Amino acid sequence: MIKTTTHYNERLYKALSQIHHIETPQLISVTEQMATANPFRFYQAGKAYQGERVYWTSTDQVFTLVGIGSAYTLEAEEDRFNTIQQAWKALMEEAVIDNPYESSGTGPVALGGFSFDPHDHSRTAWEDFPDSKVSIPMFLLTKTESANYITVNIMVHPEDDIEDIYQFVTQAYQEFLEGGTSIDEMPSIIGKEEIQPLEWKDIVKQAAHDIQSGYMSKVVLARELEVNFDRDVNIVSVLDALQREQQQSYVFAVESGDSCFIGATPERLVKVDNRELHSACLAGTIARGDTVEEDQALGEELLHDNKNLQEHDFVVQMIREAVESCCDQVQIPSEPVIYPLRNLQHLYTPVKAKLRVGYTILEVVEKLHPTPALNGYPRQEALSYIREHEPFDRGWYASPVGWFDYKDNGEFAVAIRSGLVKKNKTVLYSGCGIVEDSMPEAEYEETAIKFLPMLNALGGRT
Numbered sequence: 001m002i003k004t005t006t007h008y009n010e011r012l013y014k015a016l017s018q019i020h021h022i023e024t025p026q027l028i029s030v031t032e033q034m035a036t037a038n039p040f041r042f043y044q045a046g047k048a049y050q051g052e053r054v055y056w057t058s059t060d061q062v063f064t065l066v067g068i069g070s071a072y073t074l075e076a077e078e079d080r081f082n083t084i085q086q087a088w089k090a091l092m093e094e095a096v097i098d099n100p101y102e103s104s105g106t107g108p109v110a111l112g113g114f115s116f117d118p119h120d121h122s123r124t125a126w127e128d129f130p131d132s133k134v135s136i137p138m139f140l141l142t143k144t145e146s147a148n149y150i151t152v153n154i155m156v157h158p159e160d161d162i163e164d165i166y167q168f169v170t171q172a173y174q175e176f177l178e179g180g181t182s183i184d185e186m187p188s189i190i191g192k193e194e195i196q197p198l199e200w201k202d203i204v205k206q207a208a209h210d211i212q213s214g215y216m217s218k219v220v221l222a223r224e225l226e227v228n229f230d231r232d233v234n235i236v237s238v239l240d241a242l243q244r245e246q247q248q249s250y251v252f253a254v255e256s257g258d259s260c261f262i263g264a265t266p267e268r269l270v271k272v273d274n275r276e277l278h279s280a281c282l283a284g285t286i287a288r289g290d291t292v293e294e295d296q297a298l299g300e301e302l303l304h305d306n307k308n309l310q311e312h313d314f315v316v317q318m319i320r321e322a323v324e325s326c327c328d329q330v331q332i333p334s335e336p337v338i339y340p341l342r343n344l345q346h347l348y349t350p351v352k353a354k355l356r357v358g359y360t361i362l363e364v365v366e367k368l369h370p371t372p373a374l375n376g377y378p379r380q381e382a383l384s385y386i387r388e389h390e391p392f393d394r395g396w397y398a399s400p401v402g403w404f405d406y407k408d409n410g411e412f413a414v415a416i417r418s419g420l421v422k423k424n425k426t427v428l429y430s431g432c433g434i435v436e437d438s439m440p441e442a443e444y445e446e447t448a449i450k451f452l453p454m455l456n457a458l459g460g461r462t
């Protein structure tokens with residue numbers, strides 16, 4: 001499929017030769033443009049690196065990153081965004097980077113994510129996913145609208161022999177670039193169980209009551225659906241289905257240990273490209289109609305529904321505040337529009353601004369997460385409420401998942417419409433915003449629809 005060139009090998013060798021008498025490990029990163037590339041085959045070909053693969057594609061599905069293996073992994077518990085940023089900065093200062101291309105997402109790139117709430121440590125299903133984890137892949141495919149790139153990243157240690165490294169990398173590179181196989185069939189579902197649906201409705205009822213009594217203004221409550229299969233789930237098949245079925249969504253998979261966190265989310269947390277910042281307020285939901293007329297009528301209803309407008313407005317207020325604290329030229333329309341998806345439609349307000357010099361994308365992620373779209377309002381009251389009342393650990397569900405590069409460009413989505421796959425078992429997550437006049441049955445129905453993107457892709461319903 002893809003061929004390395006002699007020229008590329010020479011550049012790799014030259015980069016390695018620049019390493020002399022190092023005292024600490026040093027990153028080497030060499031990027032090459034490719035004529036063609038198939039992201040799914042690349043992912044599949046990296047099977048030997050299972051547990052260390054990442055897939056990411058943007059909502060317009062023209063920008064894709066696939067990471068195989070890990071040259072270096074950054075993890076932090078305390079002050080997690082800042083600790084990772086500092087470690088990244090130190091690593092980049094010493095790195096040998098050979099990247100003649102301008103394209104964002106080439107060269108050294110870190111991919112990964114963060115947990116929803118680092119203070120919630122029940123962690124039952126999430127033992128493979130720490131509070132923060134980003135990895136620099138050994139092999140990174142970057143596919144843009146107009147070009148494909150491969151970056152090889154290697155961590156060289158003081159005791160390493162560069163000849164050995166050169167042999168290993170050039171061989172591994174060739175082997176797995178050529179080795180992609182076709183996409184396997186999905187296994188069959190043998191069991192599907194909603195976790196405590198009646199109890200969940202009781203919690204929603206209680207939350208609406210607590211909001212009426214003035215404890216907080218909004219809280220987002222989620223529930224789980226467990227799906228079991230006759231064989232292990234094939235991640236590429238699910239990615240393929242999500243990508244075909246869920247337009248206007250980020251499609252992602254992050255493998256860690258024996259688990260894979262996967263989904264198709266419509267929600268952007270933040271994108272930074274050359275200091276141009278984009279964020280999004282996405283909250284307020286209604287079903288799709290069966291006919292064009294019914295669909296438009298539902299959209300109109302949503303645009304004028306006070307409960308949904310209120311849910312949405314908490315998100316706009318908070319995002320505005322966060323973005324204004326680190327950006328200039330903040331542009332936020334005064335009214336939301338409809339964001340249509342295959343299974344439902346949302347209220348959507350785009351946010352555009354110029355990130356001030358000195359701020360990094362991780363600092364913006366820290367300011368924004370968790371937005372009231374996934375948490376509630378005010379932030380601390382809603383977080384405490386979720387900790388106390390949701391009977392499971394959210395892990396990375398509803399959290400920032402994405403990437404950033406050495407030029408401080410990057411993008412993070414909010415990982416909803418997602419599930420945690422572990423061998424032949426998957427737990428799906430779905431939540432919705434509760435305000436003072438929320439009705440448990442309607443919220444239950446809304447969360448049932450939000451399971452559909454993942455359920456369809458897993459073969460549960462078409």
Ligand SMILES: C=C(O[C@@H]1C=C(C(=O)O)C=C[C@H]1O)C(=O)O
Pocket residue numbers: 220222267282283284285311346373374398416417429430431432433434450
């Ligand atoms: C929490 C989820 O979705 C969020 C909640 C929404 C709502 O309450 O209307 C809409 C979009 C998302 O911000 C989810 O899909 O799990």
